[in-house]
Amino acid sequence: MNSAAERRASARTDLPYRLFGRARGVAPGAHRALGAGQNGAFLRHSSILETPDARRIDMRASLLDPFGGLKVRRFENRARIDVQIVLDLSGSMAFARGDRDDDPVAELCAAIAHAAIRGQDRFGMVAAGPSPRADLAIRATRRRGVPDEVWRRLTDAPGEGQGIASLLAAVEELPQRRSLVFVVSDFLMPEATVEALLERLWRHDVAPIVVRSSAFETRLPRFGLIETRDLETGRRRLVVMRRSLRERWIAQARARRTALDAVFRRHGRAAFDLVDSYDPDAFADHLLTGGS
Structure with missing residues (x-):
């Protein structure tokens, strides 16, 4: 060479x-995008009734819930x-x-x-x-x-x-x-x-x-x-x-x-x-x- x-x-x-603001799209990528997904940083907890995904249950957050609800981790969406x-x-x-x-x-x-x-x-x-x-x-x-x-x-x-x-x-x-x-x-x-x-x-x-x-x-x-x-x-x-x-x-x-x-x-x-x-x-x- x-x-x-x-x-x-x-x-x-x-x-x-990087793109100013959040990207729009569903194809997995490296940029912060609108909505929640499974490949980004932690976003927030939600009720399992809102997000029925047993794989994402956070037992510690669920035990600390005064109402006894099951809490599920939600992550930010990442798109190309x-x-x-x-x-x-x-x-x-x-x-x-x-x-x-x-x-x-x-x-x-x-x-x-x-x-x-x-x-x-x-x-x-x-x-x-x-x-x-x-x-x-x-x-x-x-x-x-x-x-x-x-x-x-x-x-x-x-x-x-x-x-x-x-x-x-x-x-x-x-x-x-x-x-x-x-x-x-x-x-x-x-x-x-x-x-x-x-x-x-x-x-x-x-x-x-x-x-x-x-x-x-x-x-x-x-x-x-x-x-x-x-x-x-x-x-x-x-x-x-x-x-x-x-x-x-x-x-x-x-x-x-x-x-x-x-x-x-x-x-x-x-x-x-x-x-x-x-x-x-x-x-x-x-x-x-x-x-x-």
């Missing part, structure tokens, strides 16, 4: 993701959920991803797929930009080979074109029941478009992931002539970088990120920043704190 493959394998670990990725494949998402064996977007998506299937959940993905990408869609599944399949597909599809019109349509293909949806994008689009995308996901628990590059935001030269290219339109421009322009550039990038965070919090939770490379420990810490 080469070093790149070893790194990808080590990055695929169990992730502490659907974990989905909504991936932006517009042209700007190709920045710094081509010709790399450590594509951060492919590695993150493969890691999510691995964690979902390891956690007994179902994994699915929709991806598009201005044009549909049905070849990248994965319907909810628990197949073990999906993480490698996700990685292979995405390393060959860095993104192209302008806008996310087809992605807005593709999210309608997600399951109707409430799912945990990771939205992976650089979100370099009008705020109204971000709002439109998140509003279409209103029934789901949305976890945004902002793909960023330090070369574009902070690792700018203090002085010199640089060429910029819009990956969505192909337009090129020469810019004379100087200290005042660099400071303004960085300030605008920070202001945009702050504005995005306000939008994300209105729709559920703060975003995770995927900067330059995928860091599984940082992502796990983010999930553990709920994005707070």
Whole structure:
């Protein structure tokens, strides 16, 4: 196994993701769900008349009952959920991803797929930009080979074109029941478009992931002539970088990120920043704190 493959394998670990609120479903899983079941933490005692299950009789609680009734243990329900990725494949998402064996977007998506299937959940993905990408869609599944399949597909599809019109349509293909949806994008689009995308996901628990590059935001030269290219339109421009322009550039990038965070919090939770490379420990810490 080469070093790149070893790194990808080590990055695929169990992730502490969870659905905000309780899941709905009857298929056994690891997530707290509505109702009572037999595979979760202790919930409460109830009368055997309410829960006629002699296997769950608690003799100590029954003896302590002043009315002499038989008490039965009840446990919280645990169910599986659907974990989905909504991936932006517009042209700007190709920045710094081509010709790399450590594509951060492919590695993150493969890691999510691995964690979902390891956690007994179902994994699915929709991806598009201005044009549909049905070849990248994965319907909810628990197949073990999906993480490698996700990685292979995405390393060959860095993104192209302008806008996310087809992605807005593709999210309608997600399951109707409430799912945990990771939205992976650089979100370099009008705020109204971000709002439109998140509003279409209103029934789901949305976890945004902002793909960023330090070369574009902070690792700018203090002085010199640089060429910029819009990956969505192909337009090129020469810019004379100087200290005042660099400071303004960085300030605008920070202001945009702050504005995005306000939008994300209105729709559920703060975003995770995927900067330059995928860091599984940082992502796990983010999930553990709920994005707070």
